[in-house]
Amino acid sequence: MDGQIVNNDVRIRSHVVETYSGHTQEVCGLKWSGSGQQLASGGNDNVANLLATGGGGGDRTIKFWNTHTGACFNSVDTGSQVCSLLWSKNERELLSSHGFAQNQLTLWKYPSMVKMAELNGHTSRVLYMAQSPDGCTVASAAGDETLRFWNVFGVPETAKKPAPKAAHEPFSRVNRIR
Numbered sequence: 001m002d003g004q005i006v007n008n009d010v011r012i013r014s015h016v017v018e019t020y021s022g023h024t025q026e027v028c029g030l031k032w033s034g035s036g037q038q039l040a041s042g043g044n045d046n047v048a049n050l051l052a053t054g055g056g057g058g059d060r061t062i063k064f065w066n067t068h069t070g071a072c073f074n075s076v077d078t079g080s081q082v083c084s085l086l087w088s089k090n091e092r093e094l095l096s097s098h099g100f101a102q103n104q105l106t107l108w109k110y111p112s113m114v115k116m117a118e119l120n121g122h123t124s125r126v127l128y129m130a131q132s133p134d135g136c137t138v139a140s141a142a143g144d145e146t147l148r149f150w151n152v153f154g155v156p157e158t159a160k161k162p163a164p165k166a167a168h169e170p171f172s173r174v175n176r177i178r
Contacts, residue, residue, distance in 0.1 A: 003027060003043055054082030054096060062096060062113070076113045078106065083125050088153045089135030095152060097140060099125025105140060107152060121148050 003023030008015045023043035031040045042053070055061045062082055064074040081099035088095070093116070094108045103126060105119040124143030131138055131153075138150045 003045065005030065005039070005041055007039075052085050052087075052094065054078075054085050057081040057100060062094070062108075064111075074111075074113070076108075080104075081125065083127055084129050086129045086131055086138065089131060090153055093153065095129065095138060097126035097129050103142065103144075105129070105138070105150065105152070117152070119150055119152065122146060 029042035
């Protein structure tokens with residue numbers, strides 16, 4: 001492979017929208033930002049064109065990068081293998097998933113990187129996380145072949161709003177079958 005990222009829109013005949021060249025080897029990870037305006041990529045060349053990266057078992061760190069200069073401006077030792085990172089859609093928080101030795105999810109406050117919570121339940125490294133459309137629930141999948149759901153990022157905005165009061169109408173106090 002040549003390390004290129006090809007953005008396709010299969011709805012049109014000339015489906016190649018744009019080609020990006022940022023890696024010298026195979027691209028092994030892609031993730032769109034919550035706004036859909038930025039694309040993060042990781043490759044076998046160990047170049048990360050994104051804001052936050054997680055190191056493996058030997059590194060154990062979450063690093064924050066300036067994507068314009070390539071400089072690392074913060075590094076946090078998590079104490080265990082970092083397998084996946086997920087930004088909250090609603091808050092300035094980052095969720096990391098881990099492998100050896102705890103196999104946990106850790107919630108961090110950004111940018112202070114103060115540890116807010118540890119979520120335990122998997123018995124093997126947590127390989128993948130995905131966020132619900134409302135941004136509140138996270139699904140995690142691990143090597144122990146389990147899928148777990150966590151209400152980690154709070155209550156959806158729609159649940160915080162009180163339900164509108166029903167308008168008064170004739171027979172409103174009468175129970176209805178349908």
